[in-house]
Amino acid sequence: MELVYVAFGSNVGDRKAHVEASLDCLRNTPGISVLRVSGMIETDFVGAGPEQERFLNGVVELKTSLTPMALLCVLQALEAAAGRKFPHETNQPRELDLDIILFGSRTIDTRELVVPHPRYHEREFVAGPMRELGVDVDVWVPKSSPLVIDSVEMLTAKVAEWLAGDCLVGLVPTMGSLHEGHKSLMRAAREQCDRVLVTVFVNPLQFGPTEDFSAYPRDLAADTALCRDAGVDVLFAPALGQMFDEQFSSYVAVGSEAEGMEGSVRAGHFQGVATVVARLFAMARPHRAYFGEKDAQQIAVVRRMASDLGFPVRVEPCAIVRESDGLALSSRNVYLSKNDRQASTVLYRALCSAREQFRRGTRDRDQLLGRVRAVLATEPRCRPDYVELRREGDFSELPPGNVVGGRLLVAAKFVDGDRPVRLLDNVSLAKGEAQ
Numbered sequence: 001m002e003l004v005y006v007a008f009g010s011n012v013g014d015r016k017a018h019v020e021a022s023l024d025c026l027r028n029t030p031g032i033s034v035l036r037v038s039g040m041i042e043t044d045f046v047g048a049g050p051e052q053e054r055f056l057n058g059v060v061e062l063k064t065s066l067t068p069m070a071l072l073c074v075l076q077a078l079e080a081a082a083g084r085k086f087p088h089e090t091n092q093p094r095e096l097d098l099d100i101i102l103f104g105s106r107t108i109d110t111r112e113l114v115v116p117h118p119r120y121h122e123r124e125f126v127a128g129p130m131r132e133l134g135v136d137v138d139v140w141v142p143k144s145s146p147l148v149i150d151s152v153e154m155l156t157a158k159v160a161e162w163l164a165g166d167c168l169v170g171l172v173p174t175m176g177s178l179h180e181g182h183k184s185l186m187r188a189a190r191e192q193c194d195r196v197l198v199t200v201f202v203n204p205l206q207f208g209p210t211e212d213f214s215a216y217p218r219d220l221a222a223d224t225a226l227c228r229d230a231g232v233d234v235l236f237a238p239a240l241g242q243m244f245d246e247q248f249s250s251y252v253a254v255g256s257e258a259e260g261m262e263g264s265v266r267a268g269h270f271q272g273v274a275t276v277v278a279r280l281f282a283m284a285r286p287h288r289a290y291f292g293e294k295d296a297q298q299i300a301v302v303r304r305m306a307s308d309l310g311f312p313v314r315v316e317p318c319a320i321v322r323e324s325d326g327l328a329l330s331s332r333n334v335y336l337s338k339n340d341r342q343a344s345t346v347l348y349r350a351l352c353s354a355r356e357q358f359r360r361g362t363r364d365r366d367q368l369l370g371r372v373r374a375v376l377a378t379e380p381r382c383r384p385d386y387v388e389l390r391r392e393g394d395f396s397e398l399p400p401g402n403v404v405g406g407r408l409l410v411a412a413k414f415v416d417g418d419r420p421v422r423l424l425d426n427v428s429l430a431k432g433e434a435q
Contacts, residue, residue, distance in 0.1 A: 001033070001063040002104035005135065006075065007117070007126045008058055009097040011045065013083070015056040018096045022078045023060060029074060031065045038129035045091075046123060052093045059101065059129035068103050072113050075100070101126060102140060109158075110165020111194045116140055146198070146232040148224060152243075152283055155236050159197070159284055167194040171286035171313075173277060176200040176237075177217035177331035178226045181321040185290040186230035188318050197284055198227050200237040205244070205251075205272030212419065217331055236284075243279060251275045252309075257300040257395055261409060262424075265385050273298055274305045281311045288314045292321075294328045296407060296426050300395045320425075322348070328425045335421045340414035343381035347425040350375035351408050358429045363402040365389055368429075372408060385411040385422070392428065405430030 010018040019040065027034045038058045045052040064071055075098040080086060082096035101117045108115040120126040120137075127137045149155050162169055170193030172185045178200075189196045200223050207213035220237055227235050251271055254263075258270035281289070289306075291299050296317075303315045321329045326348035327341075336344055354371040362368060372387045388409045389398055398406055409426040 001065050002106075004062050004064055004071065004103050005101045005130060005133070006060050006062065007097075007099045007101050007120065007129070008060060009055045009125070010082075010095060011053045011055040012093050012095045016040070018082045019056060019058070022082065022096055022098065025078055025081075026060065026062065026074075032071075032074070033063045034060060035063060036061045036133055038132045041125060041128065043125040046125075050092070055125065057125040057129070059126065059133060061133050068100065068106065068108055068113055068115065069110075071103075072100060099126075101130065102135070108165075109161050109167075109195075111162075111167045112165070118145065144228075146224065146227045146235040148235045148237060150236075150238055150242065152238065155197075155234070155238075155283055158234055162195045163285060168288070169193060169284065169286045170196050171280065171284050171289045172196065172198045172232075173280055173289065173291070174198060174200055174223075175202045175216065175331070176223050177219060177334075178223045179321075179329050179331065181292055181294070181329035183226055183230050184321050185292060185318050186227065186232055188316065189288065189290050190231045192316075193288060195233045196231065197234045197236060197286065198232045199280055199284075200235060201243060201276070203243075203272055203276040204240065205275055206266075206269050207272070208266055208268065211266070212332075215419065217334060243276065252278050252305055254301055255304055255308075257297070257304045260397065261386055261388055261390075261395075262297050262411070265411065270298070270301045274301055277302050278305060278309060278311070281306065281313055286313050288316050290316045290318055292319075293317050293426070294320045294330065294424055296409060297395055300393070304394075326352070328423070330423060332421050332423065335419060336414060337416040340381055340416040340421060343379050343416075344414055344423060346376055346379035346382050347410055347412060347423060348427075351410060351425060351427040354408055355427050355429055363404075365398055365400055365403050368403070368408070372410060376410070376412065381414055381416055383413045383415065385413065389429075392430070403429070 008019050026032050037060045040056050040058045042054050043057050044054055079096045079098055084095050099117055100115055101120045103115045106115060121141050130137050170189030172189055174182050186196060202216050204213055224235055252274040254270045254274050263270055299317050306313055306315060325345050327344050350372045353375050354368045357371050358368060369387055369389055376382050376384050389406045391398055392407055407426055407428050411424050413420045413422045
């Protein structure tokens with residue numbers, strides 16, 4: 001028999017009758033012994049949602065030989081008997097609400113049940129009755145969100161728990177220095193998945209010998225705070241040795257999606273990307289993985305790698321997030337000098353200019369590329385690495401002549417500050433909005 005605390009609440013119909021009927025049923029359920037019931041208190045509705053009547057709240061202490069999931073099924077049957085509809089929308093008025101707060105000393109993290117209840121200590125209508133029953137709520141404070149993990153073993157154990165609990169897992173791989181662009185990926189994962197895992201790892205395999213690996217911005221405290229605000233469940237921030245030990249010697253080769261553009265300018269870059277993402281896919285076993293379209297060629301490489309190696313993961317591209325003046329958000333933007341920051345908007349202006357020409361009827365590939373180059377040339381601080389128009393999806397080269405769409409991509413350096421800052425941007429010709 002395990003000691004369990006269940007919070008109850010009702011704000012529809014005869015609230016007291018709903019609660020008392022459920023308590024009577026619990027007393028008569030085999031495998032359950034009701035020990036004590038707190039006093040009932042009236043409270044205002046807490047959270048987003050429609051205006052609602054006040055709740056009647058309290059907590060029941062019981063002992064049970066049932067499993068957590070069996071007890072959950074009993075509680076859901078009592079809610080349905082009181083008139084609550086299933087499935088039900090979040091934060092709607094309810095005839096009866098029964099939540100498992102504590103189940104012995106167990107920690108449970110499944111799609112249907114999380115114990116200790118993640119927010120009970122913040123809600124006085126639960127914490128107050130718990131204290132009345134003699135529970136030291138400060139001892140049972142749930143772990144802060146996100147849970148920060150730095151070892152592969154801890155990560156794989158947590159993911160195994162999620163998968164055993166039938167959770168849909170969303171992965172957001174990053175190199176840290178997180179910003180609103182990353183946050184948009186997390187929000188998408190939060191909307192579509194039961195659990196969200198963010199990784200922060202500055203991957204040395206994707207940096208060339210003259211690139212800024214050692215200088216790449218790192219701020220785990222700020223990254224953790226942003227993840228918390230975005231509702232991330234776990235932040236995986238491993239040391240280098242956790243990802244690649246001294247004997248590591250296996251690398252993922254990449255195919256045609258990695259040819260040209262970044263593949264030409266940054267030798268070995270996409271091999272490093274594909275290798276680390278494959279390692280993350282193997283460890284995290286996500287159902288979906290979220291990538292920003294600013295690194296559009298990278299998405300094509302990852303899709304090809306996942307397909308070729310048989311990873312059962314859906315790669316989800318997410319739209320570029322921009323500053324008000326159009327500059328695509330990037331962790332490297334912090335290194336732009338004041339003058340280069342002003343100059344950097346030329347990338348988006350050049351792409352938009354060519355896209356506008358396309359909308360007005362220009363279809364010739366070279367004319368569209370020439371338009372981008374002409375606008376870039378108006379900014380002397382901008383030093384383009386490449387300007388390309390590629391097929392959507394696989395990023396294969398488009399031949400000279402007329403095109404029906406495609407994606408314009410540009411990479412350029414700005415060198416006015418302490419170090420050169422290299423920025424990427426792209427837009428889709430056929431889509432209504434910049435991607």
